[in-house]
Amino acid sequence: MELLFEKTVSGRQTSYIPELEVPFYQYEDKYLNEQSLDFPELSELDVSRHYSELERRTFGINQGFYPLGSCTMKYNPRFHEQVASLPGFCDIHPLQSLESVPGAKFIYEKSEELLCKITGMDYMSFQPAAGAQGEFLGILLIKKFHEKNGEGGTRSKILIPDSAHGTNPATAALCGLNVVTVRSTNEGYMDLNHLRELANTEIAGLMLTNPNTLGVFDPNICEITKIVHEAGGLCYYDGANLNPIMNIARPGDMGFDCIHLNLHKTFSTPHGGGGPGAGAVGMKELLKECYDEVWKVKAFHGHFLVVVRALCYLLTLGEKGIRDSAVQSVLSANYMKKQLEDTFTIKQKGFCMHEFVITLEEESKNYGFRALDVAKAFIDYQMYPPTMYFPQIIPEALMVEPTETESKETLDYAVEIYKKVYQDLKRDPDSAKDYPKTTPIHRPDEVSAARNPKLRWRKET
Ligand SMILES: Cc1ncc(COP(=O)(O)O)c(C=O)c1O
Structure with missing residues (x-):
């Protein structure tokens, strides 16, 4: 299929610029671009057909069944899109004073309250733009925790099961930790004996998703987090798989200290095509001080409109829904x-x-x-x-x-x-x-x- 740049026809136009209504300002020559910008020249119909054709060639949830495992490609109600496109939400600027945006403040506070309730966490950060960035923040918090306890130098390893999503070891490596792989049993559970062998004073913690990527809920989950805690490590929950346990089982109760949620999977934001997302990070009280020290991983407040959609989802469905x-x-x-x-x-x-x-x-x-x-x-x-x-x-x-x-x-x-x-x-x-x-x-x-x-x-x- 040809690109718009290839379809260009010299002199063809889509828009006509209206007459100037403000005083004309002549920039100095040195600021003027001398080369052609080579923008495509096309009629509105050409452009409209081009994008319709692109849409026809793309497969999305509107076209059919989309059972992409580990990605929770569920349908996102259009109503949430409408709410997220209200000018009161779209037109606010991240540099506005807090007093001028009480609605946005409410969105964050209410979302934090409800998501903490669902996950069993004490605080929630909405900064990270994706699950992987949520993991990054979470592991930085765990590292900070050990540093503050004078163990930053010694706790350099992180335990990750062999069934983990690729972002888990990638995150750990980016944070400067050495990945140690824990074996799974034939049933797809974590091998407890192997975990016990590996859990020592060199571990910063464990990264785990439960249910895991084999689609099984590990029945030994409380024992797993206990073994890691007894070795002095902290437990990180990859919440990309929270969908089947929402309002049924809470990572906080399973013994996890920190989690990320993929709001763009579980809580109603379309995420095919790469974003924008929100990897909200939940943490227990013991990590709050660490968060106050390392919290800045993204400009401003993250992807606000994804949080708006998530709150719509939480409120329209309610606890039972x-x-x-x-x-x-x-x-x-x-x-x-x-x-x-x-x-x-x-x-x-x-x-x-x-x-x-x-x-x-x-x-x-x-x-x-x-x-x-x-x-x-x-x-x-x-x-x-x-x-x-x-x-x-x-x-x-x-x-x-x-x-x-x-x-x-x-x-x-x-x-x-x-x-x-x-x-x-x-x-x-x-x-x-x-x-x-x-x-x-x-x-x-x-x-x-x-x-x-x-x-x-x-x-x-
Ligand atoms: C289990 C699991 N963890 C983490 C991630 C990373 O999330 P994101 O794609 O938002 O960075 C994914 C994404 O598919 C995942 O399935």
């Missing part, structure tokens, strides 16, 4: 898992939480088709592929998170197509690389795209 959403997300995942179990291999037996992980290890060996091929085939049936090749401890993984916002009919359709694609590929494995067949671009060279990204278009001269 939030709990019901959590329950429904678990029900949806189990409904799909149960029906897919006779076709696909899912190593974690029994009930899952909000997501489950399929492995195509055997199929890739026996038939030659891979998780990537199955995922690509789903696109032809107007479904977004599930998360692939993650968590890394499951070979040929497909991670499915249907969320609470999908209807039974959609889940039934997804199950039918998942089975159909599987059978089609088993019957004709040679066709695996043909999918997707209906998209404008067939299979992009993902390695080249990642290694040699073209981030800028240059005009051919």
Whole structure:
């Protein structure tokens, strides 16, 4: 598809600048740009069609089922968008005095109160712009805590399970900590014996998400946090997976000292395409002083409008509604898992939480088709592929998170197509690389795209 810059037609215009209503000001020549800016020249219709075409080529939750595991791509009510676009919220400036924005102050205070209640934390910071930045702030707080206790130099390690999301070890490394991996058991729980072996006076703490990325809730969670605390470490909860336990179980009660929440996943902000997000960080009283010392990780007050949406969500659903959403997300995942179990291999037996992980290890060996091929085939049936090749401890993984916002009919359709694609590929494995067949671009060279990204278009001269 051509870019607007390539569609340009010299002299074609979209807008006509009205006559000047204020005194004309002539800048000195030295401030004037002498080169053409090379902006595209197009009519309004050209531009409108261009963006409509781009939208048609993009897959979002409005197009169909979007079960991207570990990402909670749920539907976000349009009403929250309307509220977040009210001029009273959009037009305030971050440098305005606190007295001039009592409404914004209320939004932050009320959100802090409600989210602390849901998580079992004492304070909440809304600065971080994403989950990963929330982790960064949280781990800085834990490091500060040890420094203040005179153990900054010795507590240089952080325990992270092998099922963790990649941002956890990346965050720890960015904060200057050495990552020590804790093994998982076959059921997907943390291996307690391994944890006991590793928990010593050199650890700053543990980073963990529960339910974890295998979609299982670790029944030993209180024992896990106890072992870490007894070794003098602190416990960090990656709240990207809070969706299935909202208003049911609280990380604070499980023994966690600090958490981040992905408001852009769990609390109603669309987040496909990279943002803006809000990785709100909750902390227990013992970290408050540390926060007062290291708190600045983002300009001003973070992404305020994401917090507005989150508060809308919390207030419109209410305590019971939030709990019901959590329950429904678990029900949806189990409904799909149960029906897919006779076709696909899912190593974690029994009930899952909000997501489950399929492995195509055997199929890739026996038939030659891979998780990537199955995922690509789903696109032809107007479904977004599930998360692939993650968590890394499951070979040929497909991670499915249907969320609470999908209807039974959609889940039934997804199950039918998942089975159909599987059978089609088993019957004709040679066709695996043909999918997707209906998209404008067939299979992009993902390695080249990642290694040699073209981030800028240059005009051919
Ligand atoms: C388990 C988990 N932790 C952390 C993150 C990081 O969140 P963000 O993408 O907002 O930085 C994600 C994102 O997908 C995640 O799934």
